Amino acid sequence: MAPCEADGAVMFGRYAFPPNERGYCGPDRADELLERVANHASGPALAEVARGFEGAWPYLELIGECLGRAPLDPVVVRTYWLGGPELARCGGRPFVDSLETRFRPRLSRLEFERLAGAVVAGATPHHNFHVFGVYPWVGLMRGGMGEVPLQVLDRCRIRWGRVAALHGDTAVVYSRSLTWDGRQLTLRAAAPEPARLRRDGQALAHAVQPGDWVALHWDWVCDRLGPSELARLRRSTAIELDAVGACAYSAPATVLA
16 A cells, blocks of 8 residues: 555544444444554555445545545545545536446435435535435434434534543534524534543544644544645535535435445
């Protein structure tokens, strides 16, 4: 593995570990994943773990193909998790074709047209599109199921927050959670929430301090965010929310992958 791909594999692991720890996606190698990320120990084994994330890996391949880079190149990995202007080169027809290959066999014609419609409305192969548009939770909320789907959506997306305090292995982070008005997903005002920094002495993120902006996935701090990364994530989140909201479609449970 080239040095830049090694760095990209560690970056991938930082964001992929939190749902993997819960058994939601990826191979059953969460302890190994955390240890390798915490020690910046890349290599073929970590790349193998990354390829086992069947939900994320096709997006990395698509972004890599559009940008002329390997799937674990740091630019590709950062673009998938945090977004950025590079995603504009990965939407449109290539994205629809990728979605068709992956999901058309499991969807009715109308269901796939709704999914493709989000791409027409501006959706891109960002992790938060997969959360908002492919997972069934928005559809479940439209069906009246309420708070549980909303909580899953909020935890599963990559979100940003600012560290207010540190207490041992936990940080208090001010972040904006999702809210649902019966038709659209939007963001609330920032409020404090606890977020994990370490497990058994092992951390995903570099050391953080009060005042730092960080990326969150489920209940973990995944990394510090610089100004450009924070702007990327904010902008891409808004794009995916607008695209899914404009189509007003509900993703079926059969797409949960």
